[in-house]
Amino acid sequence: MTLAVHEMSFEYEKGQPVLQNLNMDFSAHPVIGVVGANGCGKSTLFKLLLGLHTPTAGEVRWRDKAVRYDKRSLIEHRKNVTLMFQEPEQQIFYTDVFSDIAFSLRNLGIDEAEVFQRVEKAISMVDGQQFADKPIQYLSFGQKKRVALAGSLVLGTKYLLLDEPAAGLDPLGTRQMKALIRSISLSGKHVVMSSHDINLIYDVCDYVYVMNDGGIESQGVPEQVFLDKALIEKVGLEQPWLVRIHQELGMPLFRSEHDLSEASPLKNVEKECL
Numbered sequence: 001m002t003l004a005v006h007e008m009s010f011e012y013e014k015g016q017p018v019l020q021n022l023n024m025d026f027s028a029h030p031v032i033g034v035v036g037a038n039g040c041g042k043s044t045l046f047k048l049l050l051g052l053h054t055p056t057a058g059e060v061r062w063r064d065k066a067v068r069y070d071k072r073s074l075i076e077h078r079k080n081v082t083l084m085f086q087e088p089e090q091q092i093f094y095t096d097v098f099s100d101i102a103f104s105l106r107n108l109g110i111d112e113a114e115v116f117q118r119v120e121k122a123i124s125m126v127d128g129q130q131f132a133d134k135p136i137q138y139l140s141f142g143q144k145k146r147v148a149l150a151g152s153l154v155l156g157t158k159y160l161l162l163d164e165p166a167a168g169l170d171p172l173g174t175r176q177m178k179a180l181i182r183s184i185s186l187s188g189k190h191v192v193m194s195s196h197d198i199n200l201i202y203d204v205c206d207y208v209y210v211m212n213d214g215g216i217e218s219q220g221v222p223e224q225v226f227l228d229k230a231l232i233e234k235v236g237l238e239q240p241w242l243v244r245i246h247q248e249l250g251m252p253l254f255r256s257e258h259d260l261s262e263a264s265p266l267k268n269v270e271k272e273c274l
């Protein structure tokens, strides 16, 4: 297990557990989703994975060893794991896009030629060339999210944690984010993401953890986890629409809208009309 949590609990205030006895392996699948109602502890979990908080019990593990919390160990850990925060404002510090994305690299003392190269690459990965020269304050929320994502990607870590990457995005922004997550995953990185958008999770994740009140209520491949209507409703979530049409209308269980349209009899009609 490369990145994992073992019997991990956490509380902000004594006697008020927020996460309880979690066992999770983030290395077994390329894109892992963490879902659960507001306040169930997703963002707290991600902050623990980055080493921003220390577990009250149990541990975060990297390559089967407990993460340590002295400054040097944390710098090492963050060469492996990065977090894109829920709110882009939490990680945007500069007024221009380039300096903002370059910030963490400059902080690490990387020379300017390499900084330039890596920032340019990160900007192109998020398809940000068209707004790279604008002041950040004039960017749309979705563009700010892409700057924040580029700021995470530029570190080149093997693990990328995305906390609510689609929150606040319009449908086009969500589609772009979905494509980005796929391409990040195809580039060999591990993605762990939380989202309120259950359809997005169903679409892009290979494995899902369902959290409830700081614990794991269910886990497995999305098709299996989301079929359990009672459980999904119990934890305050909704089933993905593709799972609902399967259960309610007796359609086959498709993994994506693309698979559904490929299987549609109308598709052949369209072809014949062309």
Ligand SMILES: Nc1ncnc2c1ncn2[C@@H]1O[C@H](COP(=O)(O)OP(=O)(O)O)[C@@H](O)[C@H]1O
Residues within 6 Å of the ligand: 012, 013, 018, 036, 037, 038, 039, 040, 041, 042, 043, 044, 045
């Ligand atoms: N800095 C903090 N201090 C105290 N309690 C917090 C803090 N951040 C979050 N919490 C509490 O921890 C719980 C989990 O929050 P969070 O991890 O943000 O959940 P989620 O991301 O799933 O919405 C909530 O009850 C929240 O109020």
Ligand SMILES: [Mg+2]
Residues within 6 Å of the ligand: 042, 043, 044, 086, 163, 164
């Ligand atoms: Mg959150």
